[in-house]
Amino acid sequence: MASSSSTASRRSTFLVLFVFFSLCVSTASSTNLTGNRFIVEMDQSTIPQTSGARRSVGFDVHKEFNMDGVFVGASLTLENAKDIHALSNAQGVKAVRPALKVTRPNPITRPISGNFSLGVESTHVMTGVDKLHDQGLTGKGIKIGIIDTGVDYTHPALGGGFGPGFKIAGGYDFVGDAYDGEYKLFAPPSGTHVTGIVGADPSNPYNISGVAYNSTLSMYRIFGCAGDTTDDIIVEALLRGVDDGQDILSLSIGDSTDGWTEGTASVVVSRISSMGITVTVAAGNDGPSGAWYSSSPGNAVDAISVASVDNTMIFIHNATVQGAEHDPIPYYSLASFFFEGPMPIYATSNDTTVQDDACNALPDDTPDLSPYVVIVRRGTCDFPVKQANIMEKGAQAVLFYDNGTDFDFIDIGNNSASIIRAEDGEFLVKEFVAGTPIDLVFPQEPDGVTPWPTATGGLVSTFSSYGPSNDFFFKPSIAAPGGNIMSTFPVNMGSYIVASGTSMATPYLAGSLALLMQLKGHSIVGMDARTLFEATSKVIPTSKDDGAPLHTVTQQGAGLINVYDALYVTTSISPGELILNDTAHFREAHPITIQNNGDSARDYTVSHSPAATALTIDPDTGLPAPGPVPQSTAYANVSFSQTSFTLSPGEVHTITAQFTPPAGADPLSYPVYSGFIQISTGTEQLHVSYMGLAAALLDKQTLDNSSVVLTSNSQNSGQDVQARAVTDAHNYTFIGDDYPSMQFRQGLMFGTPLVRIDLVNSNFSLSTLPPTVSRRQDSGSAAAVPILGPVYQFTYLARNDNLTNPFYFVNFTAPLFSDGTQIPNGMYRYLMRTLRVTGNPNNEEDYDEYLSPAVGFNAPANATAA
């Protein structure tokens, strides 16, 4: 389709709006580098005209955006991704960014049943929100827009209705289903959980309350299925929220782990924030993937990217022991065990160190297990495997005991199986071996569960994503309760549930911001609100052991929000974050401004609390260390221009902090050091959080050229990627599947701002690369350099990651240069270059290179039609 037909496709904008095929596909395990979908930012709202392009550019417009001062542009699909260059140079075009696919961080959900009253709001105790509720601060009059999967507004704790006058007063469905009675049946349930964290009325049987339960909520629904959405839908929802006059916008999305601050939604979030609307975004649940893996749009320079902290309490029931002296045995469940007992016990192994207990069929001489509570050790195989083997012998009731210390809060999935602590399981097995006749009783407690302090309560959740961004911005910003959170769930799915994720932490902060706004009006919004919450948060240790170092800022941000202090502190400090940058751009001196807003003179002291240094890269492989990221106690040194001073009421004072990066941290581990500058009076404690890199980003190799393979699709489909390498020159016809394809597994070891793939002669050797980057101009004027021409170019790519993005594909489906000109038949190589972070795109030395095996082109004249 040529540009002349763009008017026709513009007319179909509204049709296209409802037909996003990409919405319902499951998360891909690898990424195609052939996306044609872009978001164009323009000077004014005109569809771009591609003047001066060699060929006319064909595209379909999906959405147009027109909010002056925030975002003017359109999302579109190019007929041919190669036209990106012409589009970028078209008149009126300010920026062209790929439309990122954004996945919802999957919460870990735990179904609950039964009827109980918790009588404790542990998350509110963690943050001081309990005290604010007691004062009547509940968000009245504050408008919060939630951008999520939809909500079951029929839920009695969520107001039971939709529209003006209801708790859920407004919103918009961007993905298809109308707001009607059927709506909730299609909506994935997690938006209901998120909404309850902000807004659940306290008058519910479970005694939970939303952080800002008197605020006015709107739901902007951007997920059609359980799957993905795209940047342009997020932008549309953000702009709609601004239009509707929301005070706060909350996005529990962000598994687009691009690690860059440059995506369109990120850019728009920053602009909205600078208008005074505070935006909270989930940091992501990619903790296991290690550092440098922050998510968009939380990557926005001015977003509040929210990390997760585990709830201090979980919910257990007790089993009582008969036949021996032993304390009641807590089992993790929200409902009482199905059997009341007393029931005798049977151990499937007499060895309390057994690794694979009940992973195989039980021995033939195993008795009928139906009368027993079977005691099984955790480990090696999954619980369902063990349970199936036990049930083969008639068992009905099973207690798994943990294989470490204490216990994990694992929902086994029904109330005839549960998990108990390692120590309790070991006790039971020893008594069984000794022949003690033990019985267990499971008191039925329809109205009660016991809150139980967790070993990890108050610590950073292991699933919470690590920053910083690839360009070394301070991500995540801050942490809020997000691990083991009880909240509302669609009525037809049980009404309440415990779930975990940064998706749960994000609305918690949004609600907290509403309490601030209720008390202070619009005086502290956007970045000022972020700074205030960062300055007053509570720093989090790596563990609960005495003297444990503080946890790396790359995962906790500025610490756990302390909402009560944020609202009532009478000192303000700024900035909230100090970015010391890498060794090549090290900024050693930072001013910190302190203001006494109290009504009496106060003495201040300044001190340094270092956090552990994150060893982000495995020095042996150059690959990011998986989470939990190793941490060391090689700390930075800080000196201050002053360590104590007195400020009279209203007085403002600036001190300087002078940093020295840690000595002795291996630069090949790309150590990110961090910590806190504490500013204290007798009654108030605030801090500024800092982060620096004791290595140079330019030194970090981006491309592992040993794992790039070139292949023909037809030859090798179905085989292991590593086995697909083309060892013999092959002449590609570009007919059907017979085209060259590059795949790099774990090939991008680090994010890169620019990937260039050029065609070179087959006799090309890397040693002939000139010191400056060769570019074949459209005019051909640079013919003297050995680059024949560019084939593909990509910007701001995320690194590969075994868990979420193991490899990229690039398929060269037609013998064309990126400007659309035909590549003559012959023998060539592909030269791929990835720019290192902070590198100069014009400096050849700042790239990592890969030169492909020789590739033959033998395309019939008609192959260009592809």
Ligand SMILES: *[C@@H]1O[C@H](CO)[C@@H](O)[C@H](O)[C@H]1NC(C)=O
């Ligand atoms: C790559 O894109 C093609 C065409 O859009 C699609 O069919 C395929 O499933 C994608 N592959 C992956 C791994 O995403």
Ligand SMILES: *[C@@H]1O[C@H](CO)[C@@H](O)[C@H](O)[C@H]1NC(C)=O
């Ligand atoms: C819980 O039990 C009480 C009585 O014990 C009852 O009044 C209440 O309706 C029950 N709640 C639910 C949600 O079943």
Ligand SMILES: *[C@@H]1O[C@H](CO)[C@@H](O)[C@H](O)[C@H]1NC(C)=O
């Ligand atoms: C706040 O919400 C609660 C629970 O719905 C309600 O009882 C109360 O009247 C509301 N308060 C105000 C000031 O609107």
Ligand SMILES: *[C@@H]1O[C@H](CO)[C@@H](O)[C@H](O)[C@H]1NC(C)=O
């Ligand atoms: C459950 O047992 C633990 C000790 O194992 C005890 O601390 C707790 O109070 C008990 N809870 C109830 C409700 O009995």
Ligand SMILES: *[C@@H]1O[C@H](CO)[C@@H](O)[C@H](O)[C@H]1NC(C)=O
């Ligand atoms: C316990 O078992 C789980 C599941 O097999 C395993 O991942 C974990 O490493 C084990 N922990 C210990 C301390 O053995």
Ligand SMILES: *[C@@H]1O[C@H](CO)[C@@H](O)[C@H](O)[C@H]1NC(C)=O
């Ligand atoms: C385990 O201990 C019980 C009770 O002492 C005993 O009957 C059984 O034979 C033991 N099993 C094995 C495999 O040693």
Ligand SMILES: *[C@@H]1O[C@H](CO)[C@@H](O)[C@H](O)[C@H]1NC(C)=O
């Ligand atoms: C690091 O320093 C460079 C050079 O001054 C600057 O361009 C870049 O923005 C800095 N990075 C951050 C995250 O501040």
Ligand SMILES: *[C@@H]1O[C@H](CO)[C@@H](O)[C@H](O)[C@H]1NC(C)=O
């Ligand atoms: C690229 O090729 C791979 C197989 O090598 C295939 O799975 C993928 O779908 C192709 N991508 C596109 C966009 O055609």
Ligand SMILES: *[C@@H]1O[C@H](CO)[C@@H](O)[C@H](O)[C@H]1NC(C)=O
């Ligand atoms: C590819 O084609 C060239 C001629 O264009 C020929 O010299 C060469 O032998 C062919 N290679 C293979 C592997 O067929």
Ligand SMILES: *[C@@H]1O[C@H](CO)[C@@H](O)[C@H](O)[C@H]1NC(C)=O
């Ligand atoms: C990623 O997977 C590859 C291949 O399975 C393995 O060799 C490598 O060690 C893994 N890397 C990490 C960081 O887990």
Ligand SMILES: *[C@@H]1O[C@H](CO)[C@@H](O)[C@H](O)[C@H]1NC(C)=O
């Ligand atoms: C191109 O030409 C070849 C043989 O000349 C023929 O087999 C093939 O179908 C043609 N392909 C197209 C797309 O027209």
